[in-house]
Amino acid sequence: MNKKQVFLSEVIAQIKSKEAKQYVTDELNYHVKEAKNVWIKKGLKETEAEEKAVEQMGSPIQLGQQLNKLHRPKVDWILMILLVTIFGLGFLPMFSIPIGEYLLVSKVIITLIGSASVLGIMLMDYRKLKKQGWLFYSIGVLILLVLRLFSNTTINGLSLLRVGPLTIESIMSLPFFFLAWASLFNLERLKVWQFSLLFLLPFFLLLTVPSISTTYIYTIMVFSMLWWSRFSRKIVLSIWGLSVSFFLFVSLISWKFLGVYQKDRLLAYLNPEEYSDGPGFMILHVKEFLSKAGWFGHSMNKEFIPEAHTNLVFVSFTYYYGWLLAIVLVVILGLFIARMMIITSRIKDPYGKLLLIGAVSLYTVQLATNIGMTLGVFPLISMSLPFISYGLMPTLLNAILIGIVLSVYRRKDLTRITELLKK
Amino acid sequence: MEDRLKNLKKAMDQRMFSQLNFTEKHRRNILGKINQPAESDEDILLAVMQLLVHEKTGFELTKQLRGRGIKKYEDNEGFLYTFLHRLEQSGCIQSNWTEAGAKYYQLTDRGRKVLRKADKRQTNSQVVWKELFER
Numbered sequence: 001m002n003k004k005q006v007f008l009s010e011v012i013a014q015i016k017s018k019e020a021k022q023y024v025t026d027e028l029n030y031h032v033k034e035a036k037n038v039w040i041k042k043g044l045k046e047t048e049a050e051e052k053a054v055e056q057m058g059s060p061i062q063l064g065q066q067l068n069k070l071h072r073p074k075v076d077w078i079l080m081i082l083l084v085t086i087f088g089l090g091f092l093p094m095f096s097i098p099i100g101e102y103l104l105v106s107k108v109i110i111t112l113i114g115s116a117s118v119l120g121i122m123l124m125d126y127r128k129l130k131k132q133g134w135l136f137y138s139i140g141v142l143i144l145l146v147l148r149l150f151s152n153t154t155i156n157g158l159s160l161l162r163v164g165p166l167t168i169e170s171i172m173s174l175p176f177f178f179l180a181w182a183s184l185f186n187l188e189r190l191k192v193w194q195f196s197l198l199f200l201l202p203f204f205l206l207l208t209v210p211s212i213s214t215t216y217i218y219t220i221m222v223f224s225m226l227w228w229s230r231f232s233r234k235i236v237l238s239i240w241g242l243s244v245s246f247f248l249f250v251s252l253i254s255w256k257f258l259g260v261y262q263k264d265r266l267l268a269y270l271n272p273e274e275y276s277d278g279p280g281f282m283i284l285h286v287k288e289f290l291s292k293a294g295w296f297g298h299s300m301n302k303e304f305i306p307e308a309h310t311n312l313v314f315v316s317f318t319y320y321y322g323w324l325l326a327i328v329l330v331v332i333l334g335l336f337i338a339r340m341m342i343i344t345s346r347i348k349d350p351y352g353k354l355l356l357i358g359a360v361s362l363y364t365v366q367l368a369t370n371i372g373m374t375l376g377v378f379p380l381i382s383m384s385l386p387f388i389s390y391g392l393m394p395t396l397l398n399a400i401l402i403g404i405v406l407s408v409y410r411r412k413d414l415t416r417i418t419e420l421l422k423k
Numbered sequence: 424m425e426d427r428l429k430n431l432k433k434a435m436d437q438r439m440f441s442q443l444n445f446t447e448k449h450r451r452n453i454l455g456k457i458n459q460p461a462e463s464d465e466d467i468l469l470a471v472m473q474l475l476v477h478e479k480t481g482f483e484l485t486k487q488l489r490g491r492g493i494k495k496y497e498d499n500e501g502f503l504y505t506f507l508h509r510l511e512q513s514g515c516i517q518s519n520w521t522e523a524g525a526k527y528y529q530l531t532d533r534g535r536k537v538l539r540k541a542d543k544r545q546t547n548s549q550v551v552w553k554e555l556f557e558r
Contacts, residue, residue, distance in 0.1 A: 011501070027481065027504060027526050034482040035500070058499035066505040070512065348517065413512050416520045 002047075004032050007054045014064025019125060020071035023414050032057065075122075076409045078339050083118065083402055085332055086387045087111050093388060096320030097308040103390060110392050114399040121403025122410060130351050133183025137198070140176035143168065144205040151209070170211035171393050174218065175400045177202060178362060181222055182354040185229035192235060195226075213381040217365050224361035228354050269379040282380055286312065289319045290374070297322030309390040311382055314374040333367050333386060340405055349415035352408040359401040366398075452498075465552045467493055471506070472538045475516055478529035481507055510534075513555045 008028060012021040032053045039049035057063070090111065094104050129136075146161060147170055153160040161168040184190060184198065199222055206215040223243070226236050255263075272280035272287075289305060292298075297320050308316035318326040337360060344356040363386060370385040372378035384394040467488075474487050484507075485500050496503045507528055510516045515534035519527045530538065541551045 024504075026524060028501060030480070030524050030526065031482045031485075031500065031504075034480075056498050057501040060501070063501040063505065066502070067508070070505060070508050346514070413508070416526075417518065418520045418522070 003050050003054045004029070004036075007032070007057060007060050010060035011064040011067070014061060015068045015071065017068075017071055017073050017414075019411060019414050020067070023416075024067055024071070028057070071414065073410050074412070076339070076343065076406055079336070079343075079402065079406060079409075082332065082336055082339065083115075086336075087115065089329060089332065090387050092321065092325075093309055093313050093317055093390070097316050098304060099309070103309060107390060110390075110395050113392065114387075114395045117396060117399040118403040118406065121400060122406035124407060125411065126352065126355060126404060126407040127349075127411070127415070129179055130183055130186065133180050133187075136176045136183070137180035140173040140180060140202060141205065143173040143176070144170065144202060144209060147209050148205060167393075169393060170206060170209050170214040171397060173202070173206075174214065174221075174362065175397055177218060178221060178358045178401075179355075181225050182351060182358055185225055185354050186351045188230050190230065192231070192239070195231075195239075211382075213369075213383050216369075216381070217362065217383075220365045221358055221361050225354055225358050228350075228357050266379065272376075282306070283376060286315050286374060286380075287376060289315050293318045293323055293326075295322050295324050297325070310384055311370070311380075311389065312374065313385050313389045314371060317388070329388070330371060333388075336386075336402075337364050337367070343405060343409050343412075347408060347412055348417055349408075349412075350417075352412070352415060355404050355408055359405050363398065363401055366394075455497075467495055467506075468510075468552055468555070469538075469541060471510070472515070472530060472534060475528055475530045475534070476538075478519065478527040480525050480527055484528070509556065515555055 008025050011028060012025055015021050015024060032050070035053035035056060036046075036049045039052045040046065044052065091104075091107060094101070094107055147168060151161050153162050153167075184195075202218060203215060206218060223240065226239065227233075229236070231239075258266075267274075268280035268283065272283040274280065285306075297318070305312060305316045305319065307313075314326070317329065340356060340360045340363070344353060344360065347353045347356060366383060366386050369378055369381070369383045370389075373380050373383065384391060386398045387395065389395075470488060470491055470493055471484065474484055479487070481500075481504055485496055485503055488496060488503075507516070511518055511528070515531060515537060516528050517531045519529070521527065537551055537555065
């Protein structure tokens with residue numbers, strides 16, 4: 001080992017974080033190399049020049065200690081506290097619904113799995129995922145194909161595949177598409193037509209599975225991330241414009257071909273009173289519970305509310321605990337968005353930024369839609385309230401999102417930018 | 424208590440310092456440190472920020488700091504990097520790696536704002552220091 005290697009290894013021996021070691025080594029190595037060249041030009045022999053250059057660096061142990069302090073892995077405690085709070089609040093619906101006590105044990109297990117995934121993903125280096133874009137894309141498509149071809153159960157119009165204790169549903173493909181698009185949008189050579197094809201394949205698969213709500217989340221996610229992709233702003237705006245007009249066109253055309261019951265469902269959402277004995281019933285039912293809730297709720301009577309622990313958890317929560325606690329709940333869930341946006345603004349790595357945008361949009365879509373449909377400003381679809389609704393898959397999805405955000409935050413000062421960001 | 428400390432110096436001379444040679448190099452180092460003008464950390468901060476208006480590697484920065492007569496990082500060049508990393512984490516400067524493995528530092532918009540304020544007010548640089556590191 002030459003002097004330089006001894007020096008570098010002494011410095012990094014003081015640094016705990018594995019990722020910081022590499023980062024520091026590369027930078028100091030470059031400095032010593034340059035300094036050595038200067039001494040060689042001044043007429044020193046190679047070994048002497050290196051010795052001089054290393055000597056000029058100062059004490060390796062002290063340097064290592066200071067750098068270690070600076071590059072201690074960072075944990076975003078604000079997000080951590082929010083997460084613990086919301087996992088705690090997630091247990092409240094268990095006490096407000098009739099079947100709650102039977103679900104309690106599995107809720108505990110789901111929460112533990114969720115927490116473990118958050119921590120596991122936070123510790124994992126997100127940069128390793130960058131090159132696996134195509135793999136994630138293929139897994140996502142594979143899940144949808146399997147569902148499309150082999151689904152054997154249907155619940156509320158959603159196709160599922162039950163294999164033993166395992167249930168495969170379309171929402172499982174979302175984290176894979178999320179990771180895939182973060183990588184794909186980071187590619188410089190991605191063309192618009194390639195983007196369109198890659199977007200449309202999962203889109204149609206989701207539509208035909210069929211899973212309208214997952215299609216909707218998927219679309220919003222991809223179109224939000226598109227803004228931070230390598231495409232120029234002009235191209236992004238035209239893609240948005242084209243898609244919206246195409247959507248309106250298709251909706252107008254398909255209105256003629258919709259079945260009566262499908263039309264009724266849409267009209268019922270606009271005017272529930274007229275359809276009170278049919279599809280409007282649920283909407284009115286929900287409205288009634290919310291208006292009866294009051295500030296402090298009815299914590300003594302467990303009324304039967306359909307889907308009270310999953311999609312309509314916000315209704316049962318509000319009815320049982322009252323509007324005061326419901327507002328607190330929404331504020332805490334909203335704070336996640338605010339915190340993730342603040343973190344996004346501090347991330348320099350373009351890939352990390354895309355991941356965060358995807359996470360924010362996936363999370364926000366679920367929250368806004370669930371609250372929106374509960375309050376009657378959005379049609380009733382199958383959409384869970386993040387961390388509060390019961391279910392392994394929705395909990396896992398959001399745990400993965402928060403885990404990714406924490407993983408990016410943890411390494412925000414250790415990422416290398418090899419080009420200037422798009423201004 | 425005093426009795427126990429009585430032989431400390433002697434014991435230290437015999438055990439601890441017996442392997443230590445006070446070389447010419449040590450002497451020079453100490454003399455150098457004594458004669459060093461007392462540059463405050465705050466002045467160095469301003470100098471670094473002024474130099475980083477245009478992008479530079481840490482190595483180029485050491486040379487130019489030496490040119491400005493700042494001796495803090497003389498024979499202590501590695502420590503410039505702890506300073507740069509700290510500045511980078513404060514959001515004042517940003518870095519950029521080239522394919523060749525050089526890391527260039529440059530002032531960010533936020534850094535420029537801080538520097539402009541410091542220049543205009545002609546205030547002491549302690550204010551800047553506090554603003555960046557002691558929030």
